[in-house]
Amino acid sequence: MTMKIDPQSSADLSAQIAQAIRDAIISGQLIVDERLPSESELADQFKVSRPTVREALKRLAAQSLIRTQRGATGGAFVNRLSFEDAYSQQVTTSTLLLSMNAVNFDTACEARYALERACAPLSAQRRTADQLATMRAEIFRQAQPGLTDEAFCASDVAFHRALVDGAGNPVLSYQLAGAVEAMQPLMNMITFTARSREQIIALHTAIADALETQDARKVDAALVKLEVYTRQLAQDVAEKRRKPA
Amino acid sequence: MTMKIDPQSSADLSAQIAQAIRDAIISGQLIVDERLPSESELADQFKVSRPTVREALKRLAAQSLIRTQRGATGGAFVNRLSFEDAYSQQVTTSTLLLSMNAVNFDTACEARYALERACAPLSAQRRTADQLATMRAEIFRQAQPGLTDEAFCASDVAFHRALVDGAGNPVLSYQLAGAVEAMQPLMNMITFTARSREQIIALHTAIADALETQDARKVDAALVKLEVYTRQLAQDVAEKRRKPA
DNA sequence: CAATTTTTATTTGTCTGACATTTAAAAGTC
DNA sequence: GACTTTTAAATGTCAGACAAATAAAAATTG
Numbered sequence: 239m240t241m242k243i244d245p246q247s248s249a250d251l252s253a254q255i256a257q258a259i260r261d262a263i264i265s266g267q268l269i270v271d272e273r274l275p276s277e278s279e280l281a282d283q284f285k286v287s288r289p290t291v292r293e294a295l296k297r298l299a300a301q302s303l304i305r306t307q308r309g310a311t312g313g314a315f316v317n318r319l320s321f322e323d324a325y326s327q328q329v330t331t332s333t334l335l336l337s338m339n340a341v342n343f344d345t346a347c348e349a350r351y352a353l354e355r356a357c358a359p360l361s362a363q364r365r366t367a368d369q370l371a372t373m374r375a376e377i378f379r380q381a382q383p384g385l386t387d388e389a390f391c392a393s394d395v396a397f398h399r400a401l402v403d404g405a406g407n408p409v410l411s412y413q414l415a416g417a418v419e420a421m422q423p424l425m426n427m428i429t430f431t432a433r434s435r436e437q438i439i440a441l442h443t444a445i446a447d448a449l450e451t452q453d454a455r456k457v458d459a460a461l462v463k464l465e466v467y468t469r470q471l472a473q474d475v476a477e478k479r480r481k482p483a
Numbered sequence: 484m485t486m487k488i489d490p491q492s493s494a495d496l497s498a499q500i501a502q503a504i505r506d507a508i509i510s511g512q513l514i515v516d517e518r519l520p521s522e523s524e525l526a527d528q529f530k531v532s533r534p535t536v537r538e539a540l541k542r543l544a545a546q547s548l549i550r551t552q553r554g555a556t557g558g559a560f561v562n563r564l565s566f567e568d569a570y571s572q573q574v575t576t577s578t579l580l581l582s583m584n585a586v587n588f589d590t591a592c593e594a595r596y597a598l599e600r601a602c603a604p605l606s607a608q609r610r611t612a613d614q615l616a617t618m619r620a621e622i623f624r625q626a627q628p629g630l631t632d633e634a635f636c637a638s639d640v641a642f643h644r645a646l647v648d649g650a651g652n653p654v655l656s657y658q659l660a661g662a663v664e665a666m667q668p669l670m671n672m673i674t675f676t677a678r679s680r681e682q683i684i685a686l687h688t689a690i691a692d693a694l695e696t697q698d699a700r701k702v703d704a705a706l707v708k709l710e711v712y713t714r715q716l717a718q719d720v721a722e723k724r725r726k727p728a
Numbered sequence: 729c730a731a732t733t734t735t736t737a738t739t740t741g742t743c744t745g746a747c748a749t750t751t752a753a754a755a756g757t758c
Numbered sequence: 759g760a761c762t763t764t765t766a767a768a769t770g771t772c773a774g775a776c777a778a779a780t781a782a783a784a785a786t787t788g
C-alpha cells in the first residue's frame with residue numbers, strides 16, 4: 239500500500255493526506271478493519287511530521303472513516319461505517335443545513351412529507367406489531383396533559399421514525415433520518431401554539447389505524463392532511479408575527 | 484463566549500473540544516462567519532496545547548463546519564454549510580455505507596426508487612424547460628454507440644438528477660443525492676450486460692415525455708417499470724453467477 | 729499630498745523532540 | 759501451570775520554535 243500526495247498542490251498537507259487515505263478507503267485499497275501504518279510510519283511515507291499526520295487522521299475520525307486504539311497493538315483502523323453513525327451524521331448535517339440557510343418552511347415541509355409518503359406504502363405492507371405498538375405508545379404519550387413542548391416534539395419524531403422504520407428498509411430509514419429529525423427545531427417554532435395537539439393526535443391515530451389494517455391509501459391520505467395542517471399552522475404563525483394583534 | 488469541557492471524561496481532549504465548539508455552532512452561540520478565538524487563545528481557554536486545539540479544529544473542518552484563513556486577519560470562521568457541501572458529504576457517506584455493509588441490491592434499489600417516485604409528482608408539475616432539455620440531452624448521449632459503461636452510468640445519474648432537481652426543492656435534491664449517486668457503483672455491476680441500454684433509453688424517453696406533458700401518473704408508471712427492470716437484471720446477473728453456463 | 733513600497737504584527741501551517749498513558753505480549757516468579 | 763512483573767509499541771499530549779501568508783501600519787518617493 240503506497241499512497242502519494244501531489245507536491246504541487248497548495249492545500250494543507252493534512253488535508254491532502256486525509257484525502258489520499260480517504261481515496262484508498264473508498265476505492266477498496268484499504269479494507270474494513272485493516273490497520274493503517276503507525277503515525278510515525280505514515281509521517282515517513284508522506285515525508286511530513288507526526289502532528290501533520292495526526293491532523294489528517296483526526297479529519298478522517300470526524301467522518302467515522304477510521305477509529306483509533308491506544309496501546310501495543312493499537313493504531314488507526316478502517317472503520318465499518320455503521321447505519322447508526324451515518325444516521326447521526328446525516329441528522330447533524332441536515333440540522334445545520336436548515337438552520338444556516340434560512341430554508342423556507344414550506345420547502346422543508348414539502349420535502350419531508352414527500353419522502354415520508356414514499357415510505358407509507360411499504361410501511362403499510364410490512365410494519366411489525368412492535369413498530370405499531372411503538373406508535374400507539376407515542377400517541378398515548380402525546381395525549382398526556384403535562385407534556386412539555388420539547389417532549390411532545392420528541393415524541394412526534396419518535397412516532398414518525400417508527401412509521402419510516404416500518405418500511406423495513408434500513409437504507410430508506412437512513413435516508414429519511416435528516417428529513418424527519420432535522421425538522422424538529424423548525425417544528426418547535428410552531429407547536430408552541432398548544433391547541434394544535436388534539437388535531438395532530440387525531441391524525442397520528444388515523445395513521446396508526448390505517449397501518450394496522452394495512453391500508454396504504456388511508457395512510458397517505460392522513461399524511462397529506464398532516465402536511466396541510468402543518469403548513470396552515472406555519473402560515474398562521476407567520477401572519478400573527480406580521481401583525482401582532 | 485465561554486465553552487467548557489468535562490475534565491472527567493475519558494475521551495480525547497481534541498474530540499471533546501471539537502464537540503464543545505460544534506455544540507456552540509449548532510445551538511447558535513456561534514453564528515455564521517463569526518471568527519473563533521485564535522488557536523493560542525483557544526489553547527489557553529481550554530487549558531490544552533495548541534496541537535490539541537488544532538486537531539479539534541481539523542475535525543470541524545472535515546465536516547465543513549469551519550474554514551480557516553492564514554494571515555494577520557485570519558483565523559477559523561464558522562462556515563455556512565452550503566447545499567453543495569452537504570450534497571457531496573451525503574454522497575460520500577452513502578457510498579461508503581453501501582459498499583461497507585454489503586447492502587442487499589434489492590434493498591438499495593427499493594429505497595432509491597421509492598424516494599425518486601416521491602419527487603415525480605412535483606417534478607411533473609414544476610420541471611423547467613431547461614431541466615427537460617438536460618434530460619433529452621442525456622438520453623441522446625446514452626444512445627451513442629461508442630459510449631463506455633462508465634460514461635453511460637454517469638449520464639444515467641445526470642438524467643435522474645435532473646428529474647429530482649425538477650421538483651424545484653433544494654432540500655429534496657439534497658436528500659436524494661445519496662440515493663441517486665451512491666447507487667452508481669452498484670449499478671455498474673449490472674450495466675456491463677450491455678444489451679439493456681435500449682430498454683433503459685426507452686424508459687428514460689417515456690419519463691421525459693411524461694414530464695413534458697406534466698403527466699405525473701405516467702412518470703410514476705415509467706419509474707416503476709424501470710425499477711422492475713433493474714431488479715430483474717440484478718437477479719439475472721446473480722443467477723448467472725450462481726451457475727456460470 | 730498621494731501613491732507606492734517597505735516594514736511589522738498576527739495568525740495559521742509545519743517541524744522537532746520529548747514525555748505520559750494505555751495496552752498486550754513477553755519475561756520472570758512462585 | 760498460574761500469576762505477577764517487565765517491556766515494548768502505539769497513541770495522546772505538551773512545549774517551543776520557525777515558516778509562510780496576509781493585512782494593516784509605517785516609511786518612502788514622485
